[in-house]
Amino acid sequence: MALFAFFQTILLLVSLSLRTCQSEVLSEPLPLTPESLDVSINSAQRCLHLQWRVHSLAYHQELKMVFQIEISRINTSNVIWVDYYSTTVKWNQVLHWSWESELPLECATHFVRIRSRVDDARVPEPRFWSNWSSWKEVNEQNSLGHKASSVFPVDKLVEEGSNVTICYISRSHQNNVSCYLDGVRMHVEQLDPNVSAFHVNNVAFVRETGTNIFCEMDPKDDAGTVLFVSKVLEEPKDFSCETQDFKTLHCTWDPGSDTSLVRKQPYQSYTLFESFSGEKRLCEHKNWCDWQIAQDSQEMYNFTLVAENYLRKRSVNILFNLTHRVRPMTPKVFFKNISATNATMTWRVHSTGNHRTLLCQIELHGEGKVIQQHNASIKVNGEYLLSELEPDTQYMARVHCGDANHFWKWSEWSGENFTTLEAAPSEAPDVWRDVKSELGNRTVTLFWKPLSKSHANGKIRFYNVIVENLDKPSELEPVPIPAPANHTKLALDQCSYRIHVTANNSVGTSPASVIVISGDPGNQVEEERVNVTADGFSLSWKPQSGDVTGYVVEWCDRPQDGSCDLQWENLGPNTTSTVISSDAFRPGVRYNFRIYGISTKRIAYLLEQKTGYSQELAPLVNPQVVMSNLTSHSFTLSWKDYPTETQRSFIRGYHVYLKPKEGQCHPGFEKAALSDNSVCCKYKIDKPEQKTFVVENLQPESIYEFFVTPFTSVGEGPLDAFTKVTTPDEHSHLLIRIILPTVFCVVLIMIVCYLNSQWMKEKCYPDIPDPYKSSVLSLIKSKENPHLTIMSVKDCIPDAIEVINKPEGSKIQFSGTRNSLTETEITKPAYLYLLPAEKNYSGPGPCICFENFTYNQAASNSGSCGHVPVPPTAPSQRGLLTSLENLLKALEKNYMNSQGEIPAGETTLNYVSQLASPMSGDKDSLPTDPPVPALCSEYKMQMAIPLGLASPPLSENSSVSSVTLLDQGDHHH
């Protein structure tokens, strides 16, 4: 021990002596220059790594030193970085220092030098810098290879928001360099003749396939690169772990942005590290990871979740007790004992370990809303009675549970749908009726509204209608009407009836709705107008005293198309007003509302009737106007009423427009401008019931134009065409007073003449006398052959008649004929020759026919009934009668003879004149004068009777045909 103390003392003395010596040495500049400087490049990291030694240090000597490092770019004089590095240097120690360049190292040559200075307190001041090391050149430009130009960095991965410097290097000297980042031109700075660079601050993420960078210059050269910009890796959010079965911890988090880039950077990785156990697990999923719980009943866990990509790491940490992170498993739900109003819900939660107490929440949903909410505390199995349910209703009940002692999270909801059973309908259907009387019978249409779901308590299958005759009690038989019908028709007589209507579902029957159809046809009430508000039709009525149990307001939703769509609203007995609104109401449609009171006997009686429009519209049509009583100073306009259904609003009156002859309006008219900007006179009729109007104070022989249109509260009818009317002359009515009676008289005379035409005929142109009625026949019959008969036409053989013309200029003068005839010159007188057509005629006797010479050509020509002389056909037969004169004589003689005795066997002709006197039938009044040919007399058949074939004289009453037989071919009239 003494020896050890001795050596220690010796060592201290030596040390002090050395120290003293050293102090003397350090008082001068020490040659501690950095040596063996070596610079390496990490192009990807844009880093320069420096390493050097300080050889001058003594063995085991430690000295605190500071190093100054200078970095130049392109040339040594261009110092871009000066830094100081302090450290304790040991003997033979290799020192390291790194520098990161913002410019890619490929872009320019860098130079590095270093010097040092002792910075140790043991060394007294002043302390001097060593000499600089020599410049160390660092050049990565050979990375250009054999390319003409390049852009650096190549395919660089950077983080969004970082700053990046891009350079463009070329072998040739650069001139007018342009660089583009994703098509956007950047500001380029030329570093040296071959290098340009630009800075991008706060670089943005463009697309996961990278951002294209492109540089070009003159002369033609270009290069490019792709910059891969990654989104910033975010710290995982909402990191938590929980267990459902104490076997596995399920940890979840929100990963935030996806930082992956195509083939450049994969999706960020997540690693779970638990500090108590020291275990680590690389998670396969981006937002969750399962951790197996150890069997050693570890309660506390301290998890660190590390997110990592190529550019950075982010981590979050949680510390928890396992029993405080229990989330029960999803319960399994069942229902039992489902009735119309109740259901029992049961559920079971699978083990969460050690039969922990669970708090469960039950929710009952109906029609998408939560209608009941309950809590229950259970161990494993739960049960809850859901009550106050509606019949025939679908519900959804669900439950979730959480740990009752250390609540962490609810389990997932677990629910099921169930439907309650049906029950009998709880309310009578709302019934109304429509009664139509026709020919003593009534057609009653019963309407009812479908029961609401809450009252139907199930699907309504049918409605029962029972009709009870109150006047003649009879057996009641329900008439089922299948749902979903909402009306039925009943044919009833004039008796009173009580009608019961019930709704039925599969379980039972609803209370009955009763309505009484009275035999009394009811009263008529006057129609009133109804007020319209923004909410609808505002109806009010007088309260009824006594036995009113309620009111019903009835209307048609669609009166305009005839379907009516009857609607009604029940109101309480104390209600005397209501507002009726409907989506079916349309503007311009008149709606009629009838308000009924309902008596205690359920009889409805009409109280009031109201009508109105939800919105009045201007009329679309004008009345059809008829103009009458046109005089020279006035005319009357009249029109008919519209059908009420077509009116689009209440008509308040009419406007009569009149375009006057001159600019002045008549009294009562006022000037008005029409919609076509024309000006005319308007007369306002305030009474809608007035349908006539007399336009007065007009001028004769003037043109007026009128037009009538109704007006309402919202305007008048459309502007139609004006009707023109011309007032007549002032004296024209006088002419009418004269002409009309004159015409009347003429017509009267004509009627009288027509009625007395028979008399006129007899007076003016009597009928040819009937030979059978001739007195000649009676004389013949009585004196000679009693068997004498009248010759039949068919028995007569006609002979040709030859008419021989008389020389022109001769005149035929008939004595006793009218002047017109006697003075008429016959230019071609005709002679008749009787030519036997058949020589061997075996008839009863020769029959000679000849023309009636009472007619001549002059007479024919002078009258409308012309008689054309027959041309001569057999001139050889002349001699029988040579002239008309002779013939007339013969006729005259014969006629005269006929008045007396006719000698038998006389071969003269018997001629019976066809121009018999009107009194021919009367032999006492036979004319003594020869018959006067009548002008325009009708030709009458005549007959010649040879006396040799004496026929019995014609009796007075015999029927004789007067026949003239002529050659058919030459027969003319």
Place this chain on the structure above:
Amino acid sequence: MKVLAAGVVPLLLVLHWKHGAGSPLPITPDNATCATRHPCHSNLMDQIRNQLVQLNSSANALFILYYTAQGEPFPSNLDKLCRPDVTDFPPFHANGKEKARLVELYRIIAYLGASLGNITRDQKVLNPNALSLHSKLNATSDTMRGLLSNVLCHLCSKYHVANVDVAYGPDTSNKDVFQKKKLGCQLLGKYKQVIAVVAQAFQTGDLEAYSDPRS
């Protein structure tokens, strides 16, 4: 066996080329015998002509689809980034004889087929979501493969040409991303340009061939 090694194997290599095969295939000895696995179809020239028409009709759409998928600045700098400067592209003489034109066509289609393979591979990496581009590239490669087979069959059956030495474009697998995009765009621009000339040449050249098939 020597025949098989000298003639069929290179043919199989040509027909089943792989992406990036860089060097020309060995030249068939002059005395090699032509042999095809299956008899050639009778109307091979019609098929070749139709395949060329088909390629020509789809070339521009493929080009547009390609440069659009690369993003800016490609669509707006087609003259710089997609100019058809492909130095080692096989030549084609439209006025040559049919045999010579077929041989040149074979070289061109072999070159294009290999380059399209490279482009397809690169684009599946660089633009994995550009499915329509991938589909178009695949369809074009398929047609080229058929065309290559038909041309060789025709050369073999009609002109007894068993083998054609071919050259391929540069392998882009070790290029940077921008270079891959640019080379692909240049190649497709060149393809669009060349296929139009070739298709036109065979449309008009066929008429000459019909008049003098052995010329």
